[in-house]
Amino acid sequence: MPAPGMPSWAQELISLYESGAASQFILHGNIGDRLVATVAGTPRLVPLEGFLKDTLLQRFDVILSYDLGNGMRVEKGGETFAKWPSFGERELPSAPREAVHVITHYLRFCANLAAMKPERAIRVAVIVRAADLVVPASAGGSNPETSAMALQIREWSTDPMITGHHCASFLITENFSDLHRLVAQNARAARLTVPLPDAGAVEAALEILEPACPKALAPFSGRLGEPAAALVGSTLHAVASLLQRRQHAAAPITDADLVELKKQLVEEDAQGLIEFIQSGRTLDDLHGQEGVKKWLRQDIALWRKNDLQALPMGYLFCGPVGTGKTFLVECLAGEAGAPVVKIKNFRDRWVGSTEANLEKIFRLLEALGRCIVFIDEADQALGRRSAESGDSGISGRVYGMMAEQMSQSRNRGRLLWALATSRPDLVEVDLKRPGRVDVKIPLFPTGTPEEGYGLIRALSKRRGLVLPEGLPEDLRAKIPDLLTPGAAEALAVKAYRVTKTTDLTECAALAEALKDYQPPVSPVILEQQIGLAVAEATDLSFVPERFRM
Numbered sequence: 001m002p003a004p005g006m007p008s009w010a011q012e013l014i015s016l017y018e019s020g021a022a023s024q025f026i027l028h029g030n031i032g033d034r035l036v037a038t039v040a041g042t043p044r045l046v047p048l049e050g051f052l053k054d055t056l057l058q059r060f061d062v063i064l065s066y067d068l069g070n071g072m073r074v075e076k077g078g079e080t081f082a083k084w085p086s087f088g089e090r091e092l093p094s095a096p097r098e099a100v101h102v103i104t105h106y107l108r109f110c111a112n113l114a115a116m117k118p119e120r121a122i123r124v125a126v127i128v129r130a131a132d133l134v135v136p137a138s139a140g141g142s143n144p145e146t147s148a149m150a151l152q153i154r155e156w157s158t159d160p161m162i163t164g165h166h167c168a169s170f171l172i173t174e175n176f177s178d179l180h181r182l183v184a185q186n187a188r189a190a191r192l193t194v195p196l197p198d199a200g201a202v203e204a205a206l207e208i209l210e211p212a213c214p215k216a217l218a219p220f221s222g223r224l225g226e227p228a229a230a231l232v233g234s235t236l237h238a239v240a241s242l243l244q245r246r247q248h249a250a251a252p253i254t255d256a257d258l259v260e261l262k263k264q265l266v267e268e269d270a271q272g273l274i275e276f277i278q279s280g281r282t283l284d285d286l287h288g289q290e291g292v293k294k295w296l297r298q299d300i301a302l303w304r305k306n307d308l309q310a311l312p313m314g315y316l317f318c319g320p321v322g323t324g325k326t327f328l329v330e331c332l333a334g335e336a337g338a339p340v341v342k343i344k345n346f347r348d349r350w351v352g353s354t355e356a357n358l359e360k361i362f363r364l365l366e367a368l369g370r371c372i373v374f375i376d377e378a379d380q381a382l383g384r385r386s387a388e389s390g391d392s393g394i395s396g397r398v399y400g401m402m403a404e405q406m407s408q409s410r411n412r413g414r415l416l417w418a419l420a421t422s423r424p425d426l427v428e429v430d431l432k433r434p435g436r437v438d439v440k441i442p443l444f445p446t447g448t449p450e451e452g453y454g455l456i457r458a459l460s461k462r463r464g465l466v467l468p469e470g471l472p473e474d475l476r477a478k479i480p481d482l483l484t485p486g487a488a489e490a491l492a493v494k495a496y497r498v499t500k501t502t503d504l505t506e507c508a509a510l511a512e513a514l515k516d517y518q519p520p521v522s523p524v525i526l527e528q529q530i531g532l533a534v535a536e537a538t539d540l541s542f543v544p545e546r547f548r549m
Contacts, residue, residue: 007035007201009192010056017168022190024157024169026131026183028176029194029363033235036204043208045236048194049127052170060123060168062110064103067129072099080122084109096134100149107162114165123166126156131171132178139180150182157188175356196367197236203228205236209243216246219254230258233368234265266364273361277340277374279330286324286331287458287485288451291541292441299439300336303370303413312438314406314417316378318424318536319443320529321521322486325420328443329374332418340418341365342374343381347394354394358401365405370414378419379426399428406436422529424536432536442533445482445526447546452479452488456510459485459492465499467506475507478514482530487520 006014009027016022027048034045037055046054049065053075057063062077071094074081081087084106093099103126114121128134135153139146156162156169173179176191183189197205206224210217220227231239242261246253253261263276283293302311317325333340341364346357365373375381383398406417419437421427431437446452453471456479460467471479480487491513498509519526530547537543 009194013192016190023163023167024189026171026189026191027194028173030196030235031172031174031194033237036201045205045208052127057125060125062122062124065127066099068133097145097149100152104152107156107167111161111165121166126169128171132173135180135183137178137180150180154182154186157186175359177355177359196233196363199229199232202231202239205239209240213243213247215250216243216253218252227258231262233262233364235269238265238269270364273344273346273357275342275344277330277342279334279340281331281334283331283335286328287455296332303336308413311413313412313435314437316424316432316437316440317420317443319533320445320484320526321422322484323443323445324485325443326376329418333372338370338372340372340374355397362405365415372416372418374418376420378421379423382427382431385428403431425532440536440538442537442542444530444544444547445484447544449476449479452483455483455485455488456491459489460495463492463496465496465506472507475511478511480517480519482526
């Protein structure tokens with residue numbers, strides 16, 4: 001039976017094995033991290049393989065392992081393995097094909113022995129490290145030798161002679177999508193995710209590390225749950241490394257450090273796939289858009305009360321280029337007091353790498369807890385239902401993975417998806433349906449000279465350029481129609497520059513900045529994108545009267 005405090009994935013593994021439901025386990029996810037385990041009665045941080053050997057597989061007589069670097073090894077029960085007549089005194093193989101062949105024959109030998117002489121049954125466990133390098137997905141069906149190995153590894157879980165006795169196999173890979181399809185699609189193998197540590201695991205790790213790093217953790221003595229909760233999303237390896245560096249430098253971690261440290265640790269572990277957006281803004285910083293701000297504030301109030309029934313799974317912010325979609329997401333995050341995780345370019349030209357990158361991102365999001373997940377240029381990032389020519393089906397697989405992740409109902413109230421695009425028509429309809437993106441909010445350029453002037457005035461004020469509150473009549477005809485925040489920002493900068501390089505007053509400087517103004521986006525394109533945004537709006541209250549069709 002599982003020991004108290006054992007990770008949930010390990011408890012599931014034990015249940016599957018002891019019930020006879022599975023004997024082969026594909027462990028993927030956070031497999032390079034350390035885990036909290038009790039070894040010889042003492043809590044320690046151990047690697048995954050150490051956890052398997054010292055905690056889960058204690059009752060097994062023989063433990064065999066294989067990886068490309070070290071070849072085949074006997075981790076436990078060397079004397080028992082040496083009694084196998086077929087192997088004799090031969091050296092353990094290092095080549096993958098031979099190693100898989102030897103392991104398969106040994107499993108069959110043990111199965112035959114148990115069938116004939118149950119009292120001499122040998123419990124055997126096999127650990128294949130970096131299984132994605134032994135039987136990679138990239139080999140597909142083009143490499144007969146790799147396919148033959150994949151078939152034999154598959155047989156460890158499908159051959160009744162092997163599965164009917166005390167045999168268990170563990171295939172370890174960071175990304176499930178990197179495995180050969182014959183192994184990955186084996187219905188008899190249990191697929192278990194090793195997640196990033198939760199707050200409880202981080203706190204347990206801090207308790208183990210505290211005696212060796214007392215200076216680093218001195219401000220949190222007796223209250224390690226606080227830094228543990230703040231550092232969720234980091235690996236235990238990264239946390240241990242941080243404490244060791246701080247201990248060496250005699251630099252205690254403070255409350256003020258935690259947000260920035262978490263950002264650094266998570267971004268380093270994610271290897272550039274995500275980026276934290278720090279936001280000191282709130283919806284008060286958003287000029288206009290009163291209907292939008294009211295709706296978002298209502299949702300945030302529900303989020304804070306943990307009333308999730310009416311809370312959307314996600315938002316789609318759409319509108320012409322320059323209408324402030326990214327800025328709105330930053331304001332939303334600051335208002336909600338939640339971190340924003342921006343998904344960066346995860347696509348890769350190597351086979352399987354794009355899917356592997358997405359797997360890593362999803363694992364991180366699952367661990368982070370409550371946050372806003374921001375995907376800019378969503379029409380490009382989210383993929384297409386049908387495979388695009390020349391991309392080897394990547395776009396379709398990205399679409400499938402995104403659609404599945406965005407519809408996970410267990411994440412309602414934990415992950416709030418925020419998609420931004422000026423071309424919502426190119427985002428697949430299924431991704432925009434309720435249950436994935438419940439609320440579609442359009443953003444528009446200004447519709448009157450007063451709105452345009454008010455926007456320029458608000459952006460100028462941030463630079464210390466004070467313009468009169470009301471629109472001066474001599475400027476009315478000069479204010480551009482359909483002015484976006486991006487274009488207004490450029491005009492505010494230009495007006496500020498004029499005041500610093502001439503003796504003109506603020507109003508005169510703005511008039512000078514408006515001379516020969518050229519819109520950054522063609523009016524034809526702007527009108528088309530406005531039409532698309534109107535068509536997508538969830539509620540007409542988001543749409544100003546001028547733009548309603």
